[in-house]
Amino acid sequence: MTSFFFIFRMTLAWGIASTVLAITVAQTIFSDRDAGGSLLLLVLGTMAFAAITAFSHVRRVRLLTGEVNGATLSSRQRRQIEVPFEAGEAFDIIDAAIRDLPGAEQVDSARDSLQVRAKIRYLHPYRGGVLWQMTGHSGPSGNQVIVTVTPNGDAGSVTLICEPERWAWTDWFLVDGGANLENAEAIGRAVARRVAERRRSEQAQAVQSATEKELTVAKLSLLHAQVEPHFLYNTLASAQLLTRSDPARADQMLGNLIAYLRNCLPSTDDALSTLGKELERARAYLDILVIRMGPRLRLQVEVEARLHDAPFPAMMLQTLVENAIKHGLEAKAGGGTVWIIARVHDGVLALTVADDGRGFSSEGGGTGIGLRNVRERLRLAYGSAAGFTIVSNYPSGVAATISIPYSGTAYSTATAEARQHD
Structure with missing residues (x-):
């Protein structure tokens, strides 16, 4: 019914228009009455052509949409x-x-x-x-x-x-x-x-992000697991050595190790610790080393109390301290000092572990699995927002610095208070 009405409407419109045109032409141009028959044929032909054109339009619309209605015919x-x-x-x-x-x-x-x-x-x-x-x-x-x-x-x-x-x-x-x-x-x-x-x-991006996150967690866990045995093996080796020469000191070292494991060692699924906990861990480690090195080992810590709650990756400070001992001070006849210094500047927490040991000499230098793990873990956890540098410490030794983003409110408040007092 819609198709019929559409064809009829268009045919009627052309019929009316052609009829008006034919009457106008007959009255103004032709005077012979026989011309009226020719004009009538022209009107009928125009209407027939209009009907064919409308029918073709209806068929094409039906071909495009499968249905014909007022909306599709428009x-x-x-x-x-x-x-x-x-x-x-x-x-x-x-x-x-x-x-x-x-x-x-x-x-x-x-x-x-x-x-x-x-x-x-x-x-x-x-x-x-x-x-x-x-x-x-x-x-x-x-x-x-x-x-x-x-x-x-x-x-x-x-x-x-x-x-x-x-x-x-x-x-x-x-x-x-x-x-x-x-x-x-x-x-x-x-x-x-x-x-x-x-x-x-x-x-797809969500799936990829979830996969990358799982892979990152797995890599962090693996790298973390690689660091912890490294410290344990060295400590147990030292305790084994002391059992032959000084059983009392060996017993003290093992006691310190037990306390270290009970109170300081984090679970491997914790990506972040705090700077205060990591500092406790480093002190516990150095207490064990003091038993072995005696007065040859000295420690200086410059970390303000307000920074102890700052988030910090687990075991990284421990790795730097261990490398300072192993590659810098342990092989040096007179021993030396280890400095642990933390500073905040422009939203960046910089933690430096320095020593006055043998430095980058062929006998004392080395950047093994521990330092590689530090770089890789920083990359996985912070991307380009973190940094890790190792430079010579004048006049001797090495200084290693970890830089990570810091947004603690404690720093801003303390700084403002200090400026008011000044």
């Missing part, structure tokens, strides 16, 4: 599309979809006002064109697309209009062969495809 298509992204992203998606539309010749987009206007060249579906041009299918103005994106919270509401570039009253006489219906459907499919691709990309 040469002017309007769509309301909800894009599940904020308005800016929705605008980018719809703009890209229009630019990829076949026949798009001129696309004017204004991101600030969230509007897009485009001219679309009519692509004849049957490569004919003579009869279609007579009915306006491929007129010089072609078709146009007008899009407005309206913010709707975290989503973007897209109003899409596809229409011929001609006056609306011409729709009584001219059809577009489903061109604007095809454009509207194509843009809708393109938007749906791009939204689906964005969703798949987000899901």
